[in-house]
Amino acid sequence: MRQGIPAAGNFLHQELAILTGSVEAMVVDVQCIMQALVDLASNFHTKIITTSSKVKIKGATHIEFNEHEALTIAKNILKEAIDNYSNRGKTQIPQVKEDLIPGFSHEYINYMLGGTYRASFRPLNDAIMSGRIRGVAAIVGCNNPRSSQDYLHVKVTRELLQQDVLVVETGCGAIASAKLGLLLGEAGLDQVGPGLREVCEAIGIPPVLHMGSCVDNTRILTVLTQMVEEGGLGDDIDQIPAVGLAPEWMSEKALAIGTYCVASGAYVIFGGSSPVSGMPDRV
Numbered sequence: 001m002r003q004g005i006p007a008a009g010n011f012l013h014q015e016l017a018i019l020t021g022s023v024e025a026m027v028v029d030v031q032c033i034m035q036a037l038v039d040l041a042s043n044f045h046t047k048i049i050t051t052s053s054k055v056k057i058k059g060a061t062h063i064e065f066n067e068h069e070a071l072t073i074a075k076n077i078l079k080e081a082i083d084n085y086s087n088r089g090k091t092q093i094p095q096v097k098e099d100l101i102p103g104f105s106h107e108y109i110n111y112m113l114g115g116t117y118r119a120s121f122r123p124l125n126d127a128i129m130s131g132r133i134r135g136v137a138a139i140v141g142c143n144n145p146r147s148s149q150d151y152l153h154v155k156v157t158r159e160l161l162q163q164d165v166l167v168v169e170t171g172c173g174a175i176a177s178a179k180l181g182l183l184l185g186e187a188g189l190d191q192v193g194p195g196l197r198e199v200c201e202a203i204g205i206p207p208v209l210h211m212g213s214c215v216d217n218t219r220i221l222t223v224l225t226q227m228v229e230e231g232g233l234g235d236d237i238d239q240i241p242a243v244g245l246a247p248e249w250m251s252e253k254a255l256a257i258g259t260y261c262v263a264s265g266a267y268v269i270f271g272g273s274s275p276v277s278g279m280p281d282r283v
């Protein structure tokens, strides 16, 4: 967890962050690294720091991470950034900010629905069975330069909320909703259907629940499993009114996540176009 450090944005913001001229060091590990990052950074004072033995990029500084010396290595990286501050030139930082409430783990959703002594998914299942909520949608995954930034995430999320569907999100998709103010208590409730609004107000939750990074999607499967165990909606994950959507996926990680969700019985939709659709004989 980020321990109070604000997010600067999602996948498509990485080059834009460097363009502000205010990034002393950008630290990357294995995935979701834009190919032109080092070239772009060379126009500014920004140092690109790679940390994984699997990814070394020409022109970047390599400081290899290992978990046994995590704190020392993190301090070394911070020192590189601090030492680079004196090279900072003119900056241009857009003054656009939004608050968000992140961190709804499946344990916390359970507690939130039922309280300390009766933690339970019963209120959620009852809200679906009574028709106040029509189902649950997990809108997850990358944003993609093939559409304008966050376009499909925002469009799908807004539409489902108006249709009384409770939305949980992870990864870059969650940041898209955060920018709209949908991850904030009552602030986002003027944009949702009446049934969902009633439930969110009664429980005290935002209409979109942030469940972590894109590698936390297993938490969503745990929620679905607990909804099944609670009873009344179906005997297995494939029978409950839930869907997983990756409207703008681009990473191989998204494909792996989608595969284990399908294998678990979840209904999964990958949006946008397939990068291998040009080879109909291979897919």
Ligand code: SF4
Pocket: 010, 011, 031, 032, 140, 141, 142, 143, 170, 171, 172, 173, 214, 215, 250, 251, 253, 254
């Ligand atoms: S959601 Fe996609 S782009 Fe964002 S960090 Fe995860 S894999 Fe990368």
